[in-house]
Amino acid sequence: MATLLLGRSRSAIQNLLKRTALLSALTHSPPPSSSAASHVGCRYRAPPSQGNRSLAVLFPFSRHESTKAQIQLQQTHLAEDDDTQVQLDEVLDFPGGKVAFTSEMRFIPESAEKRVPCYRVLNDDGVPMPYSNYVKVSKEMAVKMYSAMVTLQTMDNVFYELQRQGRISFYLTSMGEEAVNIASAAALSADDVILPQYREPGVLLWRGFTLQEFANQLMGNEADFGKGKQMPIHYGSNKHNYITISSPIATQLPQAAGVAYALKMEGGKACAVTYFGDGASSEGDFHAAMNFAAVMEAPVIFICRNNGWAISTPIEEQFRSDGVVVKGRAYGIRSIRVDGNDTLAVYSAVRTAREMAVNENRPVLIEALTYRAGHHSTSDDSTKYRSIDEIEYWKKARNPVNRFKRWLESNEWWGDEDELKLRQSVKKELLQAIQVAEKAQKPALEELFRDVYDQVPSNLEGQERQLRETIKKHIGDYPSDVPL
């Protein structure tokens, strides 16, 4: 269990005590087990049958009963939450668990009275909120995280310019989402398998993918791990447990549930972590992923970067629910909403979610509220559909990098001189990497035919032979920069 720091929110405890008391009064069940109690500060309610669950994993045949009991309890919670008159002795023994009857005809409202609050640790000025509970971060770790955020920011600025100059065909920045990128990566273990969308290069950066490796991919040169086969920004590296990015939106989500299932079968202590946007949550794949992850009890963390926009589609046109976080419960998945521009909040939430996923074999959904401060990509001009004031507000007043920096400064862990040195050295390293990547050879002709299959089949060998003969005869018709 992650170390929880500082005073826990008083209201959280009161809330929990109230609910626990109510709960035991209603169900005559034993008080929550100790493992649940240690999560007090996290504001989630563990089902009181928690203790049975680990047994259930060990002895699958006993699982049915414990699951049933748990479902029954959860149903009573729901009824209690909704203030509905419940007649406990009259229950419907329905497949999957008992459901209480009520004489009150009441539709569940389309939205809760209050929106789900957003967990944050630092306020906009980088000052810790009173009573905030979060996972402790050492000076060394904090500085490393901040440096990575600055590196990501600088990388985005330089590569974006590079595309404007026509030296790469496409680029897409993570501006405004540096905290979600870096803090989530820092909270994970290197064994955890990442299935990214495309706006999470910070995770790869955190894991040690070098600026040279980024530049190689963007240039599609011989040294690129993808050998120039996948388009720019679609990074991937087995070494870093980072699955190569795929363009069709949301396909990574059910695949993450699949990876998590494989990890669980393997019996190790790792989870799958997948990232997606608010827009991606509209795809059917998102819903399939959530449902399956819950049913398969797969250790997967779903991190939604709700950044307000999906290209030009604002979230009001994407869904009418209270964001993405509320969808967790519909699928039986524990979930939390966090301030995605608060490095400490993201770090704490992901660390804690990871403990839950790995120790309890369960999916967790995290909705990080953030903002896409840049254009969607280099093919987009977002000032056509959103106001410059809105963009500027998020770039300045709600900038995640500045906020974290203020906290570092208030701890006297960071100063102007460090800042200057860091920015200069990152920029220098980047320019150097670009030079090297630009000079490198393009992928050789044979790469065209390799990796379609595990082994190059004879028909492709034939095509390659034919192509080489044609080139030999008509050398003038072919580009001179292809190493033959």
Add this chain to the structure above:
Amino acid sequence: MWGVLRQKVCAGGLPGMYIRPAVAAFRNYSSSAKQMMVREALNSALDEEMSADHRVFLMGEEVGEYQGAYKISKGLLEKYGPERVLDTPITEAGFTGIGVGAAYYGLRPVVEFMTFNFSMQAIDHIINSAAKSNYMSAGQISVPIVFRGPNGAAAGVGAQHSQCYAAWYGSCPGLKVLSPYSSEDARGLLKAAIRDPDPVVFLENELLYGESFPVSDEVLDSSFCLPIGKAKIEREGKDVTITAYSKMVGFALKAAEMLSKEGISAEVINLRSIRPLDRSTINASVRKTNRLVTVEEGFPQHGVGAEICTSVIEESFGYLDAPVERIAGADVPMPYAANLERMAVPQVEDIVRAAKRACYRSVPMAATA
């Protein structure tokens, strides 16, 4: 409304800001050399069909406020309102199914895919519902719907954004599959697709949107429409037939130009319709030239060229003076790196060489391989 629009355009205020600038302008200055971009051709076809039939509506990602990822729906939201130009959430399977349902119930949806690559998320609705419902209900449920968007190889966007779906959809009974090349094609075929009672897959090409083509007064008339299932002979010739569709028609025409300098007269057929395929035009041409080169950007196996070749072998075998030459994309997913990408798609030179081989002007490849 029209008067106002024309005035705005003619006043030279902000050309391109208002609906149908191109068409309006052409109508005002009716001179002989009229040019129209494919983008404008598609836009004006949509506009005219929406104004002619209130059941026609457009739906897709970013089609309204943003005016389409490639600006094909420019001005339509302003003119027809959000009930007929619908921005959808990112749920291809969802809005395709919604479109099919709306067509079941009497509307005439035009569903835009940001690219046909994303129609893969929705292919069940296209193939298992749109294409088959009329048959399975014995004609009780017709599905007058158009699925449209850019198809085929784009530039520098890799394997998942660059592939041709002509052969995929072309193999499915119940669908009609069209693939325009010029502005004339784009206007005439899109109008035909929207008016057609059956589901039509309409495969555009991103790289052609910005290209201009000459158009006649007839093409600009709002009643203009092309027949589905008819190919067009773009250039007459007597030595070799070259079939192509979409962007490859332009390549074939360039190749024909180069061949003419070497004394080879090539006939270029723009297929326009992949399904139904205009077998009679193709066979008539081959019976005249006795030689055939098929050109497509898609994968070779089970492709459009393979189908054309079979048709010619079945119907005109005795007329062939040379083996059929098939030019297609390489049998690999599209690589990103520009140098490899160029190798993976047909080039004009490939067509020239194939035509020469067919005319015995160079050693056939088979002899050397």
